[in-house]
Amino acid sequence: MAFVGVSPEKHADLRVTSSNNLLRFADLSSLPLYSFELGRLAGDYLLFFSPIEDTYGISMMCSLDPNLASVCITKKGEWTGFYVPAYLRSQPFRALTSSEDDRQ
Numbered sequence: 587m588a589f590v591g592v593s594p595e596k597h598a599d600l601r602v603t604s605s606n607n608l609l610r611f612a613d614l615s616s617l618p619l620y621s622f623e624l625g626r627l628a629g630d631y632l633l634f635f636s637p638i639e640d641t642y643g644i645s646m647m648c649s650l651d652p653n654l655a656s657v658c659i660t661k662k663g664e665w666t667g668f669y670v671p672a673y674l675r676s677q678p679f680r681a682l683t684s685s686e687d688d689r690q
Contacts, residue, residue, distance in 0.1 A: 607662075607663035607664075608659045608663045608664065608665055608674055609659065609662075609663035611656065611659060611674060611677075612655045612656050612659045612663070613655060613656070614648055614649075614656055615647070615648055615649040615650075615651070615652040615654075615656070616634075616636065616645040616646060616647050616648055616649075617645060617646045617648060617671050617673050617674070618636070618638075618643055618644075618645050618673050619633065619643075619644045619645060619646055619671060619672075619673070620672050620673075621644070622672075623669070623671060623672060624644065626669045627646060627669060627671070630667060630668075631646045631647065631658075631667070632646070632647040633645065633646055633647070634647060646671065
């Protein structure tokens with residue numbers, strides 16, 4: 587999934603609608619987690635350290651095989667657990683730096 591910066595010229599006609607459909611994430615075998623989520627997820631899901639650039643982050647395993655669908659998302663696009671990770675809740679908005687200018 588490629589991330590694209592929002593531009594008034596390119597995205598003037600786009601609107602954000604409320605949708606709980608998570609089918610677009612069903613092919614992910616793991617999800618990155620934030621530290622504040624660990625207490626809510628550690629007792630129910632398999633967590634592991636994953637390499638991120640020069641360091642490691644904590645991720646949640648969603649499938650044993652990258653070619654299989656996530657066991658955490660139903661065929662209707664619904665989350666099976668009681669807590670939806672922030673990575674999923676924050677979509678489609680992400681804070682990224684521009685490749686041309688790191689301050690943008």
